[in-house]
Structures are given as structure tokens and as C-alpha cells.
Amino acid sequence: MNRPQSIERMIDVIKKLPGVGPKMAERLSYHILKMTDNEINRLVDSILKARQTVKSCSVCYNLSERDPCPICADSAKERSIICVVETPQDLIAVSRVKDYKGLYFVLGGALSPLDAVGPDDIRIDKLIKRLKSDNISEVIIATDADSKGEMTAIYLAELIKKLDVKVTRLGYGLPVGGDIEYADEVTISRAIAGRKEM
Numbered sequence: 329m330n331r332p333q334s335i336e337r338m339i340d341v342i343k344k345l346p347g348v349g350p351k352m353a354e355r356l357s358y359h360i361l362k363m364t365d366n367e368i369n370r371l372v373d374s375i376l377k378a379r380q381t382v383k384s385c386s387v388c389y390n391l392s393e394r395d396p397c398p399i400c401a402d403s404a405k406e407r408s409i410i411c412v413v414e415t416p417q418d419l420i421a422v423s424r425v426k427d428y429k430g431l432y433f434v435l436g437g438a439l440s441p442l443d444a445v446g447p448d449d450i451r452i453d454k455l456i457k458r459l460k461s462d463n464i465s466e467v468i469i470a471t472d473a474d475s476k477g478e479m480t481a482i483y484l485a486e487l488i489k490k491l492d493v494k495v496t497r498l499g500y501g502l503p504v505g506g507d508i509e510y511a512d513e514v515t516i517s518r519a520i521a522g523r524k525e526m
Contacts, residue, residue, distance in 0.1 A: 389434040389451060391416045406430045408465040414438050417509035422470055425517045438476035439483055459491055466494040468523055472507050496523040
């Protein structure tokens with residue numbers, strides 16, 4: 329027996345979420361159908377509310393309900409160091425580390441010629457503009473340790489060195505091919521402490 333079309337449509341929408349395959353989409357769809365009207369309304373309301381209130385910070389491009397975001401607005405932050413990450417999730421992972429007191433910049437992705445993602449498709453120009461306007465002495469490149477992240481790190485290092493700014497890369501501790509957002513606090517802390525100049 330075939331599933332009703334409305335369930336098929338729900339499964340198709342849910343499986344487009346990152347990391348959700350067909351089986352998980354099916355399980356989530358049937359779970360949603362079992363939820364009470366109140367639970368469904370809370371879920372829908374929370375999604376709509378987040379879409380309406382969460383925006384990109386005009387300084388670092390982190391997601392926030394305020395502009396500038398609380399990190400950029402924090403006067404206790406070390407304003408001469410910027411940690412460059414690929415995504416807001418990576419920023420959250422690094423910000424859990426108590427040892428790092430600097431600021432951030434979210435690129436919005438990584439270079440990937442195979443996926444047609446070039447320098448103009450991520451915020452490299454905005455990063456360079458910020459480095460020229462702010463008094464930055466060091467940029468920590470905290471892109472993922474996979475091939476896209478490494479390519480992005482090398483490209484950024486070449487550009488940033490021309491501005492006479494020190495460029496470092498997270499040290500060992502992060503697994504090659506691993507995503508920063510999934511690393512634990514201690515691993516990221518060691519990676520920051522062991523950063524190397526590029």
C-alpha cells in the first residue's frame with residue numbers, strides 16, 4: 329500500500345535537511361503526525377520566530393537576534409585577534425573554549441572548485457575589508473581540516489600576509505577531514521593553543 333501524498337510530501341521536505349536520509353525523514357514525519365496540535369504549533373512557531381528574529385551580524389556574520397551580535401559588542405574581547413571560521417556552528421564550537429578571548433569572522437563556507445564555490449561565493453572580500461579597517465594583529469584560520477578547509481586556509485593566508493598581519497592555523501588536535509563543529513572543547517582548546525604560523 330502506498331503512503332498518502334501528504335506524507336510523501338512531508339518526507340521529501342524533511343529529507344532535504346542536512347544529515348537526514350530517507351529513513352530518518354520517514355521516522356520524523358510519522359513522529360510529527362503523532363504530535364499534539366499544541367506541540368505542532370510550538371514547533372511551527374519556533375521555526376517562524378527564528379526566521380523572523382535571527383539575522384547575520386553586520387560585523388562578523390554570526391547569527392544573532394542583535395546587531396552587532398553579543399560577541400562583537402563585548403568590550404572585554406581582545407579586538408586585535410580574529411578567528412575565521414566557515415559557519416556559525418563552527419563559531420559556537422570555538423566560542424566554548426575559555427582560552428580564546430578574541431573576535432570572529434564567519435566566511436559562510438569554504439572554497440570548492442568542484443562545487444563551483446570560488447572566492448566571490450564566500451565572504452573573503454568582506455574579511456579583507458575588515459582587516460584593512462580594524463587594527464588586527466593576528467588572524468587565526470579555523471576552517472575544517474578537510475581538503476576544502478585546507479584550500480581555503482592556504483588561499484586566505486596568502487591574501488592576509490600581504491596586509492602584514494600574522495596568520496596562524498589551528499594546531500594539531502583536530503582530526504584531518506573532521507568538522508570543527510563536532511570537536512569537543514578540549515580538542516579545540518589544544519588546537520588554538522598549538523596554532524602555527526602560516
